[in-house]
Amino acid sequence: MVSRREFLRAGSIAGFFSMVPGGGVLAARNGATGPHLDYDIVVDTRFSEGDEFLSVAQKSAYQVHGVGGDSSALFSVLPDTFIQRRALIGLTPDSTLMIVEQLAMEAGYELNYQGIHGQESGSVVSHRIEGDSRWISSLGAGLKEIGDGWPALIGEFAKGLATRSRSKQELNLIAQSSTRVNSPGRLISWALLPELT
Amino acid sequence: MQTVLPEGVTADVFKQAVAQMREVVGKDWVFMEDAAKLKSYKAAYSATPDEDHLPSAAVAPDGVEQIQGILKIANDYKIPLWTISTGRNFAYGGPAPRKAGYVMLDLKRMNRIIEINEELAYALVEPGVSYFQLYEHLKKIGSKLWIDPAAPGWGGPLGNTLDHGGGYTPYGGHLFMQCGMEGILADGTVFRTGQGALPGSDSWQLMKYSFGPYVDGLFTQSNYAVITKMGFWLMPEPPGFQPFMFTFPKTDDLHRIVEILRPFKLNMVPHNGAIVSDMIWEASAKITRKQYYNGKGPMPDSVRKKIREDLDIGEWNLYAALYGPPELIRMQWEPLKGALMSIPGAKVYLDEDRRGDPTWDYRRDLMRGIPNMTEFGLMNWVGGGGHINFSPISPPYGDHALKAYHMIRDRAHEYGFDYIGEFAIGWRELIQVLMLMFDRTDPGQKEKAYDLFNILIKDFAKEGYGEYRTHIDFMDQVADTYDWNDHALLRLQERIKDGLDPNGILSPGKMGIWPKHMRKGA
Numbered sequence: 001m002v003s004r005r006e007f008l009r010a011g012s013i014a015g016f017f018s019m020v021p022g023g024g025v026l027a028a029r030n031g032a033t034g035p036h037l038d039y040d041i042v043v044d045t046r047f048s049e050g051d052e053f054l055s056v057a058q059k060s061a062y063q064v065h066g067v068g069g070d071s072s073a074l075f076s077v078l079p080d081t082f083i084q085r086r087a088l089i090g091l092t093p094d095s096t097l098m099i100v101e102q103l104a105m106e107a108g109y110e111l112n113y114q115g116i117h118g119q120e121s122g123s124v125v126s127h128r129i130e131g132d133s134r135w136i137s138s139l140g141a142g143l144k145e146i147g148d149g150w151p152a153l154i155g156e157f158a159k160g161l162a163t164r165s166r167s168k169q170e171l172n173l174i175a176q177s178s179t180r181v182n183s184p185g186r187l188i189s190w191a192l193l194p195e196l197t
Numbered sequence: 198m199q200t201v202l203p204e205g206v207t208a209d210v211f212k213q214a215v216a217q218m219r220e221v222v223g224k225d226w227v228f229m230e231d232a233a234k235l236k237s238y239k240a241a242y243s244a245t246p247d248e249d250h251l252p253s254a255a256v257a258p259d260g261v262e263q264i265q266g267i268l269k270i271a272n273d274y275k276i277p278l279w280t281i282s283t284g285r286n287f288a289y290g291g292p293a294p295r296k297a298g299y300v301m302l303d304l305k306r307m308n309r310i311i312e313i314n315e316e317l318a319y320a321l322v323e324p325g326v327s328y329f330q331l332y333e334h335l336k337k338i339g340s341k342l343w344i345d346p347a348a349p350g351w352g353g354p355l356g357n358t359l360d361h362g363g364g365y366t367p368y369g370g371h372l373f374m375q376c377g378m379e380g381i382l383a384d385g386t387v388f389r390t391g392q393g394a395l396p397g398s399d400s401w402q403l404m405k406y407s408f409g410p411y412v413d414g415l416f417t418q419s420n421y422a423v424i425t426k427m428g429f430w431l432m433p434e435p436p437g438f439q440p441f442m443f444t445f446p447k448t449d450d451l452h453r454i455v456e457i458l459r460p461f462k463l464n465m466v467p468h469n470g471a472i473v474s475d476m477i478w479e480a481s482a483k484i485t486r487k488q489y490y491n492g493k494g495p496m497p498d499s500v501r502k503k504i505r506e507d508l509d510i511g512e513w514n515l516y517a518a519l520y521g522p523p524e525l526i527r528m529q530w531e532p533l534k535g536a537l538m539s540i541p542g543a544k545v546y547l548d549e550d551r552r553g554d555p556t557w558d559y560r561r562d563l564m565r566g567i568p569n570m571t572e573f574g575l576m577n578w579v580g581g582g583g584h585i586n587f588s589p590i591s592p593p594y595g596d597h598a599l600k601a602y603h604m605i606r607d608r609a610h611e612y613g614f615d616y617i618g619e620f621a622i623g624w625r626e627l628i629q630v631l632m633l634m635f636d637r638t639d640p641g642q643k644e645k646a647y648d649l650f651n652i653l654i655k656d657f658a659k660e661g662y663g664e665y666r667t668h669i670d671f672m673d674q675v676a677d678t679y680d681w682n683d684h685a686l687l688r689l690q691e692r693i694k695d696g697l698d699p700n701g702i703l704s705p706g707k708m709g710i711w712p713k714h715m716r717k718g719a
Contacts, residue, residue: 068555069482069483069555069559069574070555070569070570070571071570071573072329072349072350072351072568072569072570075329075351093485093574093576093580094576094577094580094581094582095573095574095575095577098241098242098573098582099351099570099573101241102237102241102285105236105237106237110236116580116638118487118580119487120491121491183488184484184485184487184488185485185486185487185488185491186485186487186577186580188580
C-alpha cells in the first residue's frame with residue numbers, strides 16, 4: 001500500500017514547496033553543532049507568550065521557525081522538515097496552525113496534540129488540551145498550578161508533545177493568569193507528527 | 198479497511214478500478230487507505246461534518262495520457278472523479294469533493310510552467326502551478342511581468358480562473374485575462390480552444406475569441422472536462438504605481454463611496470478593482486475580537502469605535518491603485534481624491550503613510566502582484582477556523598450597496614455573528630463578500646452558520662441578487678435560485694453534461710449540475 005509519505009516524497013507537493021519564497025523566517029539551527037534532534041518549533045514572535053514558550057522549547061529543538069502575520073515564509077522551510085520526518089511543535093494563532101496543518105497533512109502528518117489557550121475576563125485563562133492520556137493530566141495539573149507561566153510550561157513539555165500519542169484524552173481547565181499587554185487573547189499549542197508508515 | 202466508497206460501487210469493483218489506475222499512473226500515485234488517511238482533502242473549515250465530503254481515494258496523474266487512462270477506467274467502472282488543481286480555496290470548500298466517496302483527481306503533480314512570453318506578456322501553465330511558484334519563477338528569470346495573485350496566494354492561476362476568481366491588479370478579472378486552454382473530455386478527447394485548434398499557430402495565447410463559438414467559458418465553474426493547460430495574460434511592470442487607502446467613519450458612507458466610484462470605474466479609474474472592506478476585515482490582520490470584546494453576539498458600537506480609533510481605520514476602508522506614467526497617475530489622482538474626500542470625515546493614505554502596517558502592506562503587495570498569506574489572519578478573529586464566503590452580485594449603485602449590506606449584516610447579527618465583509622467594485626458590477634467566521638469546534642456555531650448561509654441565499658434571491666460562486670455545501674441551493682423560465686439555464690447545462698459526460702464521471706454536482714442518474718427523482 002502506498003503511503004502518503006511516499007506520495008509526497010515522490011514530488012507531488014514538493015513541486016509546490018520548491019519555488020515558494022523563504023524571506024522573513026527566523027531560523028536558528030541547533031542541529032548544526034550537535035546531534036539532530038527530532039522536532040522543529042514554529043512560533044509567532046509577535047506575542048510575549050511566543051517568546052516565553054520559545055525560550056524553553058528551543059533548547060532541545062532541531063530548528064526554530066519564527067513567523068508573524070504572513071506564514072508564507074514557512075513554505076520554503078517546511079519541506080525539509082517533512083522530508084526528514086521531524087515533528088513540528090508550535091505556539092501560534094489559529095491561522096498559522098491551519099496553514100501548517102494543511103501542508104503537513106499532505107506530507108503525511110497528523111495532529112498529535114492540541115491546546116487552545118484563551119484569555120477570559122477576570123484574569124482567568126482557559127486551557128482546552130487534547131493529547132496522550134499518559135501525560136495529559138500532568139500537563140493539565142501543571143497549567144492549573146503555574147498561572148502566568150503556561151507558555152513556558154508547554155515549552156518544557158515539547159519533547160513529550162513530539163512523542164506519538166497512543167490514546168488521546170481531552171481536558172478543560174481554567175487557571176489564574178494576568179492579561180498580557182499584546183496578547184491576542186487566544187493561542188494554540190500544537191504538535192504535528194508524521195504518521196507511521 | 199475502506200470506509201467510504203463511491204455510491205453504487207461495491208468494494209470489490211472499486212478495488213479492481215483502483216488497481217487499474219495504479220497501472221496507469223504507477224503505484225506511488227494512487228492513494229487508497231481508510232477514509233481518515235485522506236483527510237488532507239477534507240473541507241477542513243466548513244459548517245458540515247468532515248464525513249460529508251471524504252473521498253474514497255486519490256489519484257495524481259502527471260500528464261494528459263495518464264488522465265485519459267484514468268477517465269477510461271472511471272467510465273468503465275462508473276467511478277465519480279472530483280478534479281482539483283491546488284485545492285486551496287477553503288472558503289468555498291477547498292479540495293473536498295461534493296459528496297463522500299468520489300475519487301480525487303489531484304492535478305498538483307502537473308505543475309509545469311510551460312511558457313512565459315516576455316514580449317507578448319503571457320503565460321501558459323498546468324493546473325498544479327501555484328501563484329507563489331509562478332511569482333518566484335518570474336523573479337528567477339528576471340522577468341518584468343507581474344502576476345495577479347488571489348489572496349491568499351497558495352492557490353493557483355488555473356484553478357482560480359476556472360472558479361471565476363479575481364485579484365487585485367488591473368488584471369484582476371482572471372477569466373477576462375485568460376486566453377486559450379487545453380482540456381480532456383470525459384471520453385478522453387483532448388481539445389484546445391481558440392487558435393490552439395490550429396496546428397502550427399503561434400497565437401494561442403494572443404486572441405481570446407477566435408473562429409466559431411467561444412467555448413472557454415463552458416469549462417469554468419463546470420464539470421464538462423478536465424482542464425490541463427491554460428494561457429493567461431501577465432501585466433508588464435508599469436512605469437508608475439500608486440496604491441492608496443481612504444477611510445470613512447460611518448457605515449452609511451458606503452452609499453456615497455459607491456456613487457462616487459461608479460463613474461470613475463466606468464472610465465477605468467482606478468485601474469484595478471476597488472475594494473471597500475469593513476472595519477473587522479481591516480482589523481483582523483492585527484488584532485483579535487478577544488482583545489477588545491469577550492461577550493457573545495455582535496460587538497457593540499462602542500467597541501467598534503474604540504477599535505477604529507486605536508487602529509486609525511474607518512467603518513469602511515477603500516483600497517485601490519493607479520498604474521502608469523507618473524504624470525498620468527497625477528492627472529487621475531487629483532479628481533478621484535477630491536471626489537472621495539468630499540465625504541465628511543474621509544481620510545487618505547499613501548504608501549509612505551502606512552508602510553509597516555500589516556494590513557496596508559499585504560493589500561499593497563497584492564495590488565502589485567506579490568502573493569502572501571496575510572489575509573489568513575481573518576481566521577484569528579474568533580478562532581476555531583470555520584469560514585465560508587457568501588458572495589452576492591448587485592448593480593454598482595449606492596442604494597443597492599447599502600441595502601445588500603444591511604441585509605447581510607442584520608441577518609448575521611440575528612444569528613449571533615459579526616459582519617465581516619468587503620465590496621469589490623468592478624467595471625459594472627458590485628460584489629459583496631461576507632466572510633462568515635465561526636468556531637468549528639462549537640457545534641452550535643456550525644449549525645447557525647449553515648442556517649444563516651441558507652437563509653441568505655433565499656433572502657438575496659428574493660431581491661434579485663445571485664451569488665457568483667459558492668461553497669460546495671450550497672451549490673444546489675444557489676443553482677436553484679437561477680430559475681428563470683423553469684430553470685431553463687440549468688436544464689441547458691444538464692443537456693450539455695449528458696452529451697459530453699453520459700456516465701457522469703466528472704465532478705458530479707459541481708455548481709448544481711448533476712449527471713442524469715444522480716438528479717433529484719432519478
